Each structure stands twice: as structure tokens, then as C-alpha cells.
Amino acid sequence: MANFLEDNEDLKFYLEKYIDWEPLVRLVEYDFKMNDGFESNEEATEFYNDVLNMVGELVANEIAPRAKAIEENPVKMVDGEVVGSPEFNAIFDQINEVGLHGLCLPRELGGMNAPLLVYMLAGEMFSRADVSVMTHHSFHGGMALAMLLFSVMEGSTEIDLETMTMKTTRFQKEIEEIITGQTWGAMDITEPDAGSDMAALRTKAEQDEDGNWFVTGEKTFITSGHGKYHFVIARSEETKDSDDPFAGLAGLSFFLVPLWEDTPEGRKHYGRVDRLEDKIGHKNSATCAMVFDHAPAQLIGKRGEGFRYMLFLMNNARVGVGFESLGVCENSLRLAKNYAAERRSMGKTIDKHEMIAEYLEDMDTDTRSLRALGVHAAYHSEMAQRSQIALLAKAYHNDTEKSRYELLYKRHLKEARRVTPLLKYYGSERAVYMARMCMQIHGGVGYTKEYQAEQLLRDALVLPIYEGTSQIQSLMATKDVLLNILKNPKDLVQGIAQAKWRTLSARDPLDKKVAKLQALCLGAQQTLLTRMAAKKFRSLSNHKVVDWASKFFKEWDAKKDFSPALLHAERLTLLLTDAAISELLLEQATRFPERRELLERFLEKAIPRAEYNSSLIATTGDRLLDTLDDTPAQLGEKQVG
Numbered sequence: 201m202a203n204f205l206e207d208n209e210d211l212k213f214y215l216e217k218y219i220d221w222e223p224l225v226r227l228v229e230y231d232f233k234m235n236d237g238f239e240s241n242e243e244a245t246e247f248y249n250d251v252l253n254m255v256g257e258l259v260a261n262e263i264a265p266r267a268k269a270i271e272e273n274p275v276k277m278v279d280g281e282v283v284g285s286p287e288f289n290a291i292f293d294q295i296n297e298v299g300l301h302g303l304c305l306p307r308e309l310g311g312m313n314a315p316l317l318v319y320m321l322a323g324e325m326f327s328r329a330d331v332s333v334m335t336h337h338s339f340h341g342g343m344a345l346a347m348l349l350f351s352v353m354e355g356s357t358e359i360d361l362e363t364m365t366m367k368t369t370r371f372q373k374e375i376e377e378i379i380t381g382q383t384w385g386a387m388d389i390t391e392p393d394a395g396s397d398m399a400a401l402r403t404k405a406e407q408d409e410d411g412n413w414f415v416t417g418e419k420t421f422i423t424s425g426h427g428k429y430h431f432v433i434a435r436s437e438e439t440k441d442s443d444d445p446f447a448g449l450a451g452l453s454f455f456l457v458p459l460w461e462d463t464p465e466g467r468k469h470y471g472r473v474d475r476l477e478d479k480i481g482h483k484n485s486a487t488c489a490m491v492f493d494h495a496p497a498q499l500i501g502k503r504g505e506g507f508r509y510m511l512f513l514m515n516n517a518r519v520g521v522g523f524e525s526l527g528v529c530e531n532s533l534r535l536a537k538n539y540a541a542e543r544r545s546m547g548k549t550i551d552k553h554e555m556i557a558e559y560l561e562d563m564d565t566d567t568r569s570l571r572a573l574g575v576h577a578a579y580h581s582e583m584a585q586r587s588q589i590a591l592l593a594k595a596y597h598n599d600t601e602k603s604r605y606e607l608l609y610k611r612h613l614k615e616a617r618r619v620t621p622l623l624k625y626y627g628s629e630r631a632v633y634m635a636r637m638c639m640q641i642h643g644g645v646g647y648t649k650e651y652q653a654e655q656l657l658r659d660a661l662v663l664p665i666y667e668g669t670s671q672i673q674s675l676m677a678t679k680d681v682l683l684n685i686l687k688n689p690k691d692l693v694q695g696i697a698q699a700k701w702r703t704l705s706a707r708d709p710l711d712k713k714v715a716k717l718q719a720l721c722l723g724a725q726q727t728l729l730t731r732m733a734a735k736k737f738r739s740l741s742n743h744k745v746v747d748w749a750s751k752f753f754k755e756w757d758a759k760k761d762f763s764p765a766l767l768h769a770e771r772l773t774l775l776l777t778d779a780a781i782s783e784l785l786l787e788q789a790t791r792f793p794e795r796r797e798l799l800e801r802f803l804e805k806a807i808p809r810a811e812y813n814s815s816l817i818a819t820t821g822d823r824l825l826d827t828l829d830d831t832p833a834q835l836g837e838k839q840v841g
């Protein structure tokens with residue numbers, strides 16, 4: 201029987217050998233003190249293995265063979281109702297039957313209490329089978345989990361410290377409806393005039409005299425928006441500082457809005473799907489334009505905290521897109537490899553022609569590199585999130601336990617922040633590239649509907665757009681590293697010196713090469729800072745020399761002074777990603793010598809790529825920036841999209 205886990209040695213490497221499960225399992229199972237919980241790491245990981253094996257079989261045998269039928273019979277509107285294809289609905293009946301909507305939800309709510317990391321690994325396999333199914337699936341368990349996390353954040357979940365289970369949680373009814381497959385949730389952020397620029401959101405939230413909230417406005421591009429529960433971000437306060445483009449973020453609040461309610465008199469609708477977007481891919485994932493007209497809403501957290509809650513939601517979603525991208529890469533690679541092994545040209549199969557052989561090897565290297573980054577990001581992100589949840593829910597018995605959670609939170613949050621935008625950026629861009637190469641390797645038939653290559657490319661193209669575009673991810677990654685350097689400039693100088701020293705002194709030639717890549721990446725950051733400073737100095741030429749020091753150090757204008765960094769953000773992100781992946785693969789190669797070959801292959805291309813990007817950062821941009829100098833542009837704390 202086909203199995204997308206069993207046939208993937210690289211994925212099994214992480215599951216069986218690489219992932220350090222114990223610390224995560226301890227967080228998930230509250231040190232094995234939970235009622236009805238697992239009693240050991242071994243017991244828990246055996247269960248995760250079984251679940252992933254079950255998913256591997258389900259997606260390979262029930263979803264992948266239906267991918268074409270799903271694609272050819274897209275979701276549509278019939279008499280104002282959104283209707284999925286029969287094949288799609290049948291798949292969701294099966295997913296529901298095996299209880300996968302509750303994969304990461306606590307047992308006391310009917311879930312399996314598995315880590316999010318297991319969900320992400322399953323997500324890759326779902327996406328390899330069909331992206332529409334993966335996407336819609338994530339709006340079930342993912343949204344139920346978000347309800348639980350939000351309730352913990354705002355303090356409306358209570359933990360019983362005796363049994364380490366939940367006593368009460370605010371959205372229990374809604375969560376149970378979702379994990380039993382009766383409905384699902386949606387994430388309503390984007391509006392016709394506000395996508396990346398969230399400060400421009402206009403959907404209004406108002407309170408009546410009794411304190412009840414109501415939401416009015418339009419939301420566009422809402423995935424699975426025909427579900428009952430909508431997380432809606434809406435403006436509850438007016439913008440105070442009209443000169444600050446980010447001021448609008450402070451006036452946003454976060455709401456749960458049911459699209460309908462079933463009453464004894466029948467179903468009462470509070471909002472509606474106005475239309476479905478006619479997309480080029482993801483054909484069975486409904487993308488809805490929503491209208492809310494004075495819809496009753498439940499405020500989550502406090503007013504004005506909408507942006508904070510939204511970031512929390514988006515963080516997991518971005519890691520999720522990383523794994524979705526990985527599934528597309530894996531599928532592209534396999535389709536291309538199989539076709540190239542059969543198609544003959546000029547006396548041999550095309551996989552034996554030099555260029556095609558190189559494409560296939562690069563696709564394999566990049567898919568496995570992406571998996572290394574994905575697993576790393578998911579692990580740190582979950583370790584940070586679980587320890588934060590334990591702190592917020594006061595799920596500790598004494599100060600020692602509390603300090604342990606604080607330490608874990610701090611340590612893992614830093615790493616999660618560093619790698620999450622890199623994963624979203626790199627994964628989605630690689631998926632597009634690989635789907636395109638898959639089509640190219642198929643030649644003429646790749647451009648026909650007979651083969652899946654063209655569908656993969658159409659499906660992949662949205663990955664760099666949703667959950668924060670590639671440009672927004674680059675700005676976030678760039679902002680984080682540069683602001684950190686401005687806070688601790690010594691770290692950069694030391695980092696460069698250490699990396700250069702290792703290029704000379706390291707014993708392992710691969711370690712030397714990784715150090716070279718790190719030196720290039722740090723050097724590019726230094727170049728950017730130097731260019732920003734030089735630009736600032738140039739702008740001071742109209743001022744008296746005695747004023748230069750104070751103007752230089754105190755009067756930084758984010759609108760102009762950061763522009764070299766904004767221009768080169770994508771290049772820097774590529775450098776940061778190459779450096780991060782090489783560090784991970786080096787660590788793997790040190791522990792598992794059989795992984796050295798992967799690192800060697802990765803570095804072969806990554807070093808020249810880094811030299812190229814560094815050179816562009818150092819030598820280009822001034823001319824264009826001079827033409828833009830009057831245009832406001834920001835390296836803000838708060839770019840999200």
C-alpha cells in the first residue's frame with residue numbers, strides 16, 4: 201500500500217533519528233503528569249509515528265489519486281451556498297472519521313494532544329497529495345487550536361494543577377463543533393484596500409449601550425470563509441497620529457464572529473459569502489469575499505490588542521505555509537524525476553542529460569534543505585509557544601517550574617523569530633521554482649492538462665503571496681537583524697571576526713565553508729549599515745559640521761535612512777537563509793556522517809549565490825534610491841501582511 205511517509209527517507213530521518221522529542225513531549229504532556237496522558241517519551245513518540253503512518257497511507261491512497269478529479273471539479277456557489285466537489289467532501293468525511301481535526305487539541309476536548317510539529321509533518325504529506333485539501337484541512341484543527349490559545353492568552357482558560365487538564369475554556373463549544381467536523385474557522389484580515397498594509401484596515405467594530413460588540417465591513421480573499429467561525433480583525437478605535445503610517449495598528453481589535461447561529465426558529469445569518477474568487481489554482485479551496493453587516497461579535501482579549509492576537513495566529517500559519525511549500529517541492533521533484541527517467545531524447549533518457557541531471561539534483565538538495573529549515577522553525581516555534589502558554593495559564597506548581605518555562609520561552613522565541621520569515625520566504629519561492637522546473641522537464645506535455653505539472657505550478661504561485669508576501673517576509677527578517685545589530689553593534693564585529701577565523705582554522709573543510717558563508721552574510725549586513733550611514737552623512741552636507749554628530753546619532757528618519765536596507769531586503773534574506781540552512785546541515789553532518797553529502801551539495805551552490813547577492817548589495821541601488829528619496833518607505837517594527 202502506498203505511504204507518503206514510508207517512501208520518504210528524508211522525512212523519516214527527522215521523525216526517527218533527528219528530532220529531539222523529549223523536551224517537546226515534556227511540554228506537551230506536562231512532564232507526564234496529565235490524567236490519561238502518556239507516561240514516557242517512548243510511548244508518546246510511538247503514537248506520533250503511528251499517526252503519521254496513518255496520515256501517510258490516507259493521503260497516498262485516498263487523496264493523491266483524487267487530486268485530478270478535485271482540480272477538475274472546483275468549489276462553486278449554488279443558490280448563495282458554497283459547494284465543494286463530491287470527491288473533496290468524501291475526503292473530508294474520511295479525515296473526520298479518523299479524528300484528524302483534533303490532532304493537536306487536548307484530550308479533554310476530544311483531541312489527541314499531539315504536538316504541532318506532528319501536524320506540520322502531516323501537513324507536508326497532505327500538501328504533496330493536494331494543496332486544496334491541505335489548506336482547507338488547516339482551517340479546522342488550526343482554528344480550533346487558535347481558539348484555545350487565544351483563550352489562554354486572555355486568561356479565560358483554567359488549568360487544574362492536580363490533573364494538569366483544563367477545567368474551563370471559553371470557546372469549548374466552538375472547539376468541539378470544529379473537531380467533530382460540523383464546521384471550521386476562517387481568518388478574516390485582508391480587505392479590498394488593505395492587504396500587506398494592515399494599518400489601513402477599515403472594517404468597523406462598535407459597541408452598543410449594553411457593551412455588545414458588532415462588526416460591519418468587507419473582507420476579501422478569505423480562505424474557507426464559508427465556515428461558521430470567523431476571526432475578524434476590525435477597527436474599534438480611531439487613528440490618533442495621521443502622520444504615522446503604523447498608528448492605525450493600535451486601533452485594531454480581535455473578534456470571533458459566527459457567520460450564522462442555529463436557533464429554534466431556524467438558521468439566523470449574521471454575515472455572508474458575497475462571491476468566490478475565480479482563482480488559477482487551489483481550485484477546491486474556497487476563497488471568499490465576505491460581508492458583515494452589524495454582525496454580533498465576541499471581543500477576544502482587550503480592545504486595541506487585535507494586532508497582537510493576529511501576529512500570534514499568523515506565526516503558526518507561516519510555518520504551515522513552509523510545510524505546504526515543502527509538499528509542493530516534494531511532489532514536483534518526484535513527478536520530474538519519474539518523467540525524466542522514462543522520457544528518451546537523443547539516445548538516452550533525459551535524466552542522463554547533464555543539464556536535466558543538475559536540475560534534478562538541485563531540486564533534491566533544495567527540498568531536503570527546506571525540510572531542515574522547516575523542522576527547525578516548527579520545533580523552536582512550538583517550544584516557545586508551549587512554554588508561553590504554560591506561563592500564561594499558570595500551569596506550574598512552583599517557582600522552579602515557572603523559571604524553567606521562562607528560560608525555555610526566551611531561548612526558543614529568539615530562534616523562532618529568526619527563522620520563521622526565512623522559512624516562509626524560502627519555502628514559497630522554492631516551491632514556485634521547483635514547480636516551474638517540473639513543468640520544464642516535462643517539455644511540451646508539461647504545458648498540457650494531461651500531466652499534473654501545470655497544476656502544481658498554478659497551485660504554487662500563491663505561496664509567496666498569502667500569509668505575508670515574500671517582500672514582507674524579507675522586510676521582517678531584515679528589520680530584525682539590523683535592529684539587533686544597532687542594539688548590540690559589538691555582536692556583528694565579533695561574529696565577523698569569529699567566522700573569518702574559522703575559515704582559516706577549522707579542521708573540517710565543510711566547517712570552513714560554512715564559516716565562509718556566515719562571513720559573507722555578516723559582511724553584507726555590515727555593508728548595508730555602512731551604506732545607510734553614508735547616505736545619512738550625505739544628507740547632512742547642508743547642515744553645519746557642529747550639528748553633524750547630534751543629527752547623525754539622534755535624528756534617524758525611518759522614511760529615508762533605512763532605504764538601502766529596504767531595497768536589498770530580499771537579497772539579505774537569501775543570504776540569511778543560506779547561512780541558516782548551512783548551519784543546520786553542518787550540525788546534522790556532525791551527528792550523522794551520512795548527511796555530509798547533502799551539506800556538500802548545498803554549499804556548492806550556496807557560496808557562489810551568497811557572493812553574488814553580497815556583491816549586488818555592495819554595488820547597486822544608489823541611482824534608484826536617489827529617484828525615490830521623497831517617497832515614504834519604512835523599516836517599521838510592524839510590517840506584517
Ligand SMILES: Cc1cc2nc3c(=O)[nH]c(=O)nc-3n(C[C@H](O)[C@H](O)[C@H](O)COP(=O)(O)OP(=O)(O)OC[C@H]3O[C@@H](n4cnc5c(N)ncnc54)[C@H](O)[C@@H]3O)c2cc1C
Pocket residue numbers: 387388389390394395396397420421422423424479482487662665666667668669670671672675841
Ligand atoms: C488564494 C488566497 C488565499 C488567501 N487567504 C487569505 C485568508 O484566509 N485571510 C486573509 O485575511 N487574507 C487572505 N489572502 C490575502 C493575502 O494575505 C493578501 O493577498 C496578501 O497579504 C497581500 O495583500 P494584497 O493582495 O493587498 O497585496 P498588496 O499589499 O497590495 O501588495 C502588492 C504587492 O506590493 C508588495 N508590497 C506591499 N507593501 C510593500 C512594502 N512595504 N515593501 C515592498 N513591497 C511591498 C507586496 O509584496 C506585493 O508584491 C489570501 C490571498 C489569496 C490569493
